[in-house]
Amino acid sequence: MVPELPLFDLATINTATNNFCVINRTGTGSFGPVFKGSLSTGQEVAVKRLSKNSGQGMLEFKNEVVLIAKLQHKNLVRLLGCCIQGEERILLYEYMPNKSLDYFIFDQNRRASLAWDKCCKIVMGVAQGLLYLHQDSRFQIIHRDLKTSNILLDDNLNPKISDFGLARIFGENEMEMRTKRIFGT
Numbered sequence: 001m002v003p004e005l006p007l008f009d010l011a012t013i014n015t016a017t018n019n020f021c022v023i024n025r026t027g028t029g030s031f032g033p034v035f036k037g038s039l040s041t042g043q044e045v046a047v048k049r050l051s052k053n054s055g056q057g058m059l060e061f062k063n064e065v066v067l068i069a070k071l072q073h074k075n076l077v078r079l080l081g082c083c084i085q086g087e088e089r090i091l092l093y094e095y096m097p098n099k100s101l102d103y104f105i106f107d108q109n110r111r112a113s114l115a116w117d118k119c120c121k122i123v124m125g126v127a128q129g130l131l132y133l134h135q136d137s138r139f140q141i142i143h144r145d146l147k148t149s150n151i152l153l154d155d156n157l158n159p160k161i162s163d164f165g166l167a168r169i170f171g172e173n174e175m176e177m178r179t180k181r182i183f184g185t
Contacts (some may be wrong), residue, residue: 002070003181005065005069005079005081005082006081006082007081007082007083007084008081008082008083008090008092008134009083009085010083010085010086010088010090010111012039012040013037013047013083013090013092015040016037016038016040016045016047017035017036017037017040017047020033020049021035024037026046026099027099027100027149027182029048029149029163029165031048031050031051031060031061031073031163031165032048032049032050032051033048033049034046034047034048034049035047035098036095036165037051037092037095038043043092044095044097045080045093045094045095046075046092046093046094046095047070047090047091047092047153048090048091048092048093049088049090050088050090051089051090051091058089059063060165060166061089061091061165062166063165063166063167064079064091064164064165064167065079065082065091067139067141067164067169068168070138070139071113071132071133071137071139071141073128073129073132073137074125074158074160075125075126075128075129075132075158075159075160076132076133076160076161076162077093077094077096077152077160077161077162078093078094078160079091079092079093080092080093081096083119093162095152096152096153096154096160097151097154097155098152098153098154098155098157099113099148099153100148100151100152100153100160100162101122101148101149101151101152101153102106102147102148102151103146103153104148104153106148114137114157118157119128121157121158122151122153122157122158122159125158125159125160126146126151126159126161128162129159130146130159130161131141135159139169139170140166140169140170141167141170142167142168142170143164143166143167144166144168145163145165145167146161150162150163
């Protein structure tokens with residue numbers, strides 16, 4: 001896949017998530033369920049497990065691995081490794097303890113806890129992440145599924161763009177992308 005990306009074995013991931021215990025489930029995306037895990041080093045991780053009936057397959061899995069492994073920006077979620085073993089397709093990310101932006105803005109009590117300056121910081125962080133993707137990275141990338149549930153928040157509520165399964169790389173001379181399929185939400 002990507003030579004510099006660590007590969008994890010399924011036994012390590014099973015141990016980290018307590019065999020994908022329901023208690024450790026933090027959410028579900030179009031890719032499949034996401035679990036909180038803890039590696040033997042003590043590092044907390046988010047474990048994204050491709051669901052067999054997710055509608056996304058190996059192409060989207062490979063796309064996410066290849067794209068995000070090559071990208072580094074403070075406002076993009078960091079991919080720590082992956083697991084491809086038997087039928088399993090799993091991605092390991094840095095864990096974001098404050099979940100996603102939609103967790104805050106669609107709940108009246110949590111939304112009230114976001115002061116105006118924090119909201120501005122979140123918006124600016126997302127904009128900086130998009131500017132990096134569109135202009136400053138080695139590749140020009142269009143995300144194609146940017147929404148509040150794909151904006152994760154770290155322990156200081158710093159935003160990180162996630163879920164690159166539908167993202168596409170622009171060619172050097174391309175000014176627009178055409179597609180025959182509808183993508184995203």
